[in-house]
Amino acid sequence: MNLLSSGLVRGLLAQTLGTSVGMAFVMAVRVALGLPAWNREPVVVGGALVGAIAFVFGVGAVSDWMKLARGEQISDDHTPDPDKPAWIRYFNVDYDHKVIGIQYGVTSMILLLVAGLFAMIFRTELAKSGMQFLPPEVYNTLMSLHGIVMIGSILLGVGAMSNYLVPLMIGANDMAFPRLNSLAFWVNVPGIILLLSSLFLGGFDTGWTGYPPNSVYAALGVQMFFLGVYFIGLSSILGSINLIVTIVRMRAPGMTYMRMPIFVWAALATALIGFTATQLIGLSFQMVILERIFDMSFFDGTDGGNPILFQHLFWFYSHPAVYVFVLPGLGIISELLPVFARKPLFGYKWVAFSSMGIALVGFFVWAHHMFTSGMATYLRVPFMYSTMLVAVPTGVKFFSWVGTIWRGKISFPTPMLFTLGAVVVFLIGGLTGPPNGLVATNLHLHDTYWVVGHFHNTMFGGFIFPFFAAIYFWFPKMSGRKYSETLGKLHFWLMFPAFLIMSLVQMRVGLLGMRRRISDYDPALGFDDSHMVITIAGFVIGVSVLIMVWNLIRSARRGEQATGNLWNSRSPEWQIPSPVPLHNYEQPIAVVGKPYDYGLPGSVYVDMNPSASSDK
Amino acid sequence: MVHFVIVGILVIISTYFVFNGLVNADLLPEQASLQAEAIDELFNVEWFFIAFFFSLIVVFLLYSIVVFRRKPGEEGDGDHIEGNTKLEIVWTVIPLGIVIYLAILGAQTLGKIEARDPNALEINVVASRWTWSFEYPEYGVTSAELALPVDRQVLLRMRSTDVIHSFWVPEFRVKQDVLPGGEAFVRELRLTPSEIGEYKLRCAELCGLQHTGMIANVVVTDAFGFNAWVMEQTGCEDSEEVCAGFQWAGEYGCTSCHTIDGTASIGPTWRGLFGSNVPLEGGASVVADENFIRESILDPDAKIHEGYLPGIMSAQNFADRLSAEQIEELIAFIKSLE
């Protein structure tokens, strides 16, 4: 088979070629300006930028638009070639939202493993005090990459869930803009390549926050980090537009907003944030790129700039971004609890609006990351109040979850275990938030392992656990096969306690004085045992995730056939065969009831064949 | 109803144990500043609400998991309960009240830890990759170690010469980023050490390659120890005479009444004394030259500094206890303090 028939390979070749062309172009411009042709930084950055754009062309993500621009006809029929093996679709531009969802999901899992591997490496270094095997520059780069690659993984995981699930849940046959959807996925790939290429260009020792002036002085790798984030952020913006339009315009007849599956509410709130805030991280990074290449002193105080300005721009995205990471996961929790408790979601309306509330309040709290930054001191108290308000809609979710399982008939297959684990872990993440939000205690906690522990609780509780729950829950829908319940439970019972131990110990050493982002610590602090525990727990988490990967790969090939409504769910996607047919629903479906009326005899959510019922 | 009573009791028990666990778990480093005391009080309030809400949710969750689990052979769905508007309002309004209460407490604590003392000792902190340096403008001293007198507020005026660093001594709790960019970016931090001891200042903001090792020693001593430190930094380098005088000042207890940092005590301060015009009881004044100081040691009540009491120093009988040489050395020391 021809290797070039894979879009991915064509894209990678185009990126390589584009990078050389871009570099040559920058050198030509420099010569024209009378500068020496070679200057590593501008030449490499120019090459990287052109290379990434070339990838998008090479992979074919914009081919249809190019045809339209040339006045050629394009086809709306995207039935895959029956002569080619099915898997080849996943390595090519494909407009099916299910394929794109799985592309997002698999890429997300790969990044999760890569970033997890980085963590394993530096956790080994930290297992005891004293320098073991990692020189500080490598440590700093791995630590920074762990952060940003995980964020990439989470954004892609969010993309996976919303792309795969939203059209199915609202009874649509695809997203509103399938071509845009495919482009939004594929721009991630060159972004990831740039991000990881920083490893070979001197790394970057700035953390994922990239604060100047430190990032202005950092090695060339930091530029690759900025550019990588730029493309991954572009994906967020494009994906969000698509999702908003899809949800607003393409719901099945009868599906009013108050009858949408709750995950769709979460996806909508998430998309609104992604669509409006992501620009700011792009902007802040772009300003550092320009400061480095053209000496524009945006952030240099001695030259009219302001180093704190960056932090405002950066956190204006990066605080709401944590809601991009967790809202979909919280939506999954709200989605799965009713199924396994066999009860309606308690206070549907309140849960739905709490997502919107969190999204809205999330825009007014960014400076809580800057209480010690030296910004104007009068800003601190107002931002403390707005930050504390986030606790209210978040609390509504917890109470509603408890209300949902109360008096239910609860069963505990793997997805439910992960959902319950998510509630507990996110609870710890939520409760350890207010001490950071109150300025006085923040002054002690800021930049310590307490924050590391708190943040990992919110990410594991708000994303990782629910994401894994979602994978187990919909894996049979995606693959048509069942996963191994034994391995699934083993995964949970390894990961859940290990994670709790890891994060609680992190928070403890943080309170006692352990700074974050350091490659070594003073043995006099007496943290050696604690760090050994954190490292061991981290490895247990790593092993448990590998068990899941093994479980999924093996089950996808020879798992037991999954037929019918496996979880006895009311959601429309479980009323059709698994794996989902090419065009989802054979005929348009109609929504005739509420989504979570478990326990109400005779109630119906969707009419799968409304034309037949109206004939009667 | 029975369910709620049981769960309610369990929540109270669990809150009690979790709260006590958190308070007694030695979660915070030693308290070595006034600011730390205020901050730790707030921590305790936070631990209480964490314990309560953690117990509330987890007890309900575990109870449901145990009591409402699907028993073997059980079929069908749970009760059809869609929600309860009154409950939703309750669990919106009560948490709202609690977070506002916490924010008010937070603001009050912030006010406490930022309280200004006009007599604060000013120190300029300069951070550079990857070292700290401390300037004491009052004494003309620059040091790589941060020496602080106990129980006196210090005002740190901090700047960086390159990237952003952050000043943090865990035992003092408070933290402040140190910014580059010149005068407009000098940032202040006030703290009042309350425990004598040795601590470490560790840079808390990632500042590049050797960020991990950007550490300085912090020494908190009593007023005399601090003065000794200042002398060590200045006088002894210049002259043996001054150094010896400084030693006698400590040994004979002079500095327990006469400070050398400019603050008034039982006796007038020695800082800036030499050469100054000393107002005397009764309205006259005298220039503090060598003769005046010598006389004041040998016969303290001969001339009384305005606002101070006679009899206290003369009772010590220094004329008999000090040799002429020692007195000359003391005078040299006082001279060095102008």
Ligand SMILES: [Cu+2]
């Ligand atoms: Cu935030």
Ligand SMILES: [Cu+2]
């Ligand atoms: Cu530093």
